[in-house]
Amino acid sequence: MDFINNYGSSDEEDNSTVDNTKSTSTLMTVNSAPDTGFDISTSGHLYTAPTATELTVNVTYDDLNRPTLGPENPFQDRRLATQNVVNGHVEQQAISEMDFRTQHRTFETYGYARDPSLGTATNLAGQTGQGLMGTGYVGNLEVAAKLGGVSIYDRVSQDLRPNRDARNKRESKGKLDEVEGPDAYKGPWAGYEDDNVGIATGLNQEQIEDVQAIINPAKALTTKNIAQETHTESTIFHGASERDYLGRTYMAVPQDIDVNLLGESGEQECFVPKKLIHTWDGHEKGVSSIKFFPKSAHLLLSGGMDNKVKIWDVYHDRSLLRSYIGHTKTVRDIAFNNDGTKFLSASYDRNVKLWDTETGQCIRTFSTGRLPYCVTFNPDKSKNNVFLAGYSDKKIVQFDTNTGEIIQEYDQHLGAVNTITFVDDNRRFITTSDDKTMRAWEYDIPVVIKYIAEPDMYAIPAVTLSPNKKWLACQSLDNQILIYGARDKFRMNRKKRFAGHLIAGYACKPGFSPDGRFISSGDSNGNVWFWDWKSCKILKKLKAHDKVVTNTEWHPHESSKLATCSWDGLIKYWD
Template identity: 50%
Template sequence: MSALVAGYGSSDESGDEAAPALRQAHVSLIQPVVAAPEVSTENPMELQMMIAKPTDTQIMVNTSYSDLSRPEQGPTNPFNQNSSIKRNVLTGAVEAQTITDAMFNAQQRTYNTYGYARDPSLNAQGFVGNQALAQQFEGSDIVERKVSKAGLAALKAKREKKGDASVLEGDNRYLGPWAAYNHAEAADEDEMDDGEYADEAMAPESHPVIVQDRDADVYNTSAEEKTEFLGSEMYDYQGRTYMHVPQDLDVNLLGEPGEQECFVPKKLVHTWEAHAKAVSAVRFFPRSGHLLLSSGMDSQIKLWDVYHDRELLRSYSGHSKAVRDVTFNNDGRQFLSASYDKMIKLWDTETGQCISRFTTGKIPYVVKFNPDPALHHEFLTGMSDKKIVQFDIRSGDVIQEYDHHLGPVNTITFCDENRRFITTSDDKSLRAWDYGIPVPIKYVAEPYMHSMPAVALHPNGKYVACQSLDNNVCVFSATDRFKAHRRKTFKGHSCAGYAIDVGFSPDGKFLFSGDSGGYAVFWDWKTCKMWKKWKAHDKPCTVLAMHPQETSKLVTAGYDGLIKTKTSILMSISMALSMTLVIIPSRSPPS
């Protein structure tokens, strides 16, 4: 304290005369006091203190304004564990760029068509992909490369006439948008026609189109329809095809489904192997169940014989991508197939002929015929653009649209004597509709609800079981209130991440479901207690269906491409006895 006084001096003028000399000596030995000392930026510890994070609210070092506003420069230290860049994908960090959906779709379609696209990097002026073609076309995208009206007219002149819609065979038969070109080189020029409708294809709301319209050329990517009979004999000794219901069995296939008491299947009866990829759906022939229809991710549809030789009868080829769903009409003579190639096709079960084609330009996820005999010429399909579209197979027109869901529609289930139907979607909601009225009569969406990719109606028509992605099967009433039954929940299986089927036995006694571990699970409907669980497939078991007439025959399929059928031990013994009784009369009588 005395040093500070000596440094600043004293106000006493009557002091000793030697005081000035003493004060001068003290001043020469004292360091001056600086209120704002100069901070050295060479010290790494001080540099670390100067770094200000965006989340900091206090600064513990006196820094200048230029240092505070200075931008961060240099690469990020990869060994710094406290880096501000967070990993948001498996391979690192992805930053969002300013690009519209229309620009992204245009560049994506340009790359798929021509093999090049603009470089998406920041401040980049080049192209990625085929550089030579990009230079030849001057970097124009598919939207900019439109055909002139004169060139489009010349291109259409090379195409065959569409023909008369009332003529099925002959020279003037109806071809529609599938008319071929007279010259081979014209087919390559057809890609230019796609650019004219690029704006319509990228529009957020595209009006549904029928295959017969000219806009269908944009969406029609389906393959040529073919069919092949693979059975041993086309006709039996009486000239009947496989459509005839067999009556030489110990099971009455013409009875009313649900009359017999059902049991849990236990024994593997047969395994069908024909699909190269996962099986997406299996459907028994209506009422009798003597035929089995299956669709797979290999874009194939196959028809199997459930009895006798259990052979593959017919194969239907006509989709260019995986088949999502198939469904029979009431009499089983026709069926619909929905595929990821955005096409819905109507097939003849017996001949394999493709009768009609339908599309809206979006992917159909589910397709269902109206079970009402008076409206059996209409069907509903749930689309990837959140809509439910109602078609008329006689004219091919869109009759009605139901547009209230906020995500792709996964299931359509008719209820209340086919006057209403229930739909579920990826928006984690359930909606009930009056048929033909595009306004939902009931909307069910709770915070605890998950997506429900599979729904089954109870045989009594009063309840629906919904496969929820939280590893539960929840139940809703199918009456006016559509109320959720909280206490009736079925647990014990794993289904999260997979669209696994759920169903009921014909008598309504059991509820069954698949499992992501390859198991088949049975529950008691009244007590909600798990009755049986066994290993059915090595990969996820996603497809299940129970025979409408037999008491315990279940068909399962999954990601391994196999279709297996199981039955109870008593049923297999009765089948063996029935076969023995059939064989004994064929022996020659004793002499």
């Protein structure tokens, strides 16, 4: 029967073979739907239709940026695209207002605060300063470890509280009858001792002074003459001899001409100049300012962008007489004293220098560390040793040339001071600034007595006083010359307006004829314009230079003589 049991058909043999194979091999599972990385039913994420325009619940940022279908692209990182910028790596953080103020006060009191980039901070009690990195606090980590990372509102044990004796003590209130000096009355505004200690490092000197002025208002007047005597100034005399056969220098007023240079200005009738009679060519670069010698006007002083000041002869051979060398940058403004024996030069090297006109010696240097934009002597005979300088830090500083000290400071402007003009018998002066205002001051009193500001006003970079001392010609940056009264009320004269020229942001100083009949001004195209004072009509337009004309100076004793200077480096004399 064995052979019957062993007998089988061919189909049975095939089946037995297949069965044996299945028992000895491993099957491979093929999944036609790959896993996308998360299970919709268990993930708890909110999914919306791609075309939905409104969401009724708050959706996380990750859910909003998930792909619509399929897995995320492993080669695309949306976060890095917005975080990596040119200046570095940007990460947005959010902190509540109360938490911020708490940590800010904690840092001011204890010197440490919780790191806002971390959610929660661990307890620091018992840890040393070496093991505090990564604990979630910034600042003085040793104090943070000592106090256990408490905030300003948490209780601190008695032995860990700051020492009260180490706190700054309040300054004395002072005496009621004292106004100035160390015992001046401060009252409730008295500061604390060593208030200037602890100012953040990394600030420049100007920022530190501003912070100290805010901390201690009683010491706000801290401007000093910080000029260092360099003794590098020099002078060059360009004439044949410094003295003539009578021993006179070029300071002597010439008597061999047919013009009375010692007479009063404006006695003769003036006319508009017609032709060029002389050109002074000595500056290597542009000329910023020119001034005639006081009263006689037989000399002409010029300050240039080649860092030099030069003085020229107006009569005789009209040659260059002397060069004053000492500045390292452009000379912006110059000013004579009453008798012309001395003059000031203000430069972009932050220095104001006082020169002897005859010998070329630099008498003294003045500096506050800021840029001086304008300088002028006090015209009063008894106060001619005092001059005012307008600076880029919005201040007008009053210097004494005898001592070199600062005796007063006027600080009310909100922009750089451009001009200073004495009016009203030298009892007051008018200043203009980049803050588009005009302010009138009582001399030696740092309080504004008149504030002129209109919504349509522009900055005034140049001002000239009329010969009769009643009017101020103000060059406005909206291409017109405005006239203000130079008496008590300082009001604008609405009937006087001179326009037609283009100054395009340049400081083109206007000029008055000695008799007051004409007013002149340069423009940005090298032209000189003349207007009639009464009718305000344009009388003449003269092509004078190739570049902007910065100044027009009328000769006080000639009927039609006019000097102009320009950025082309030339000074021209017209008749």
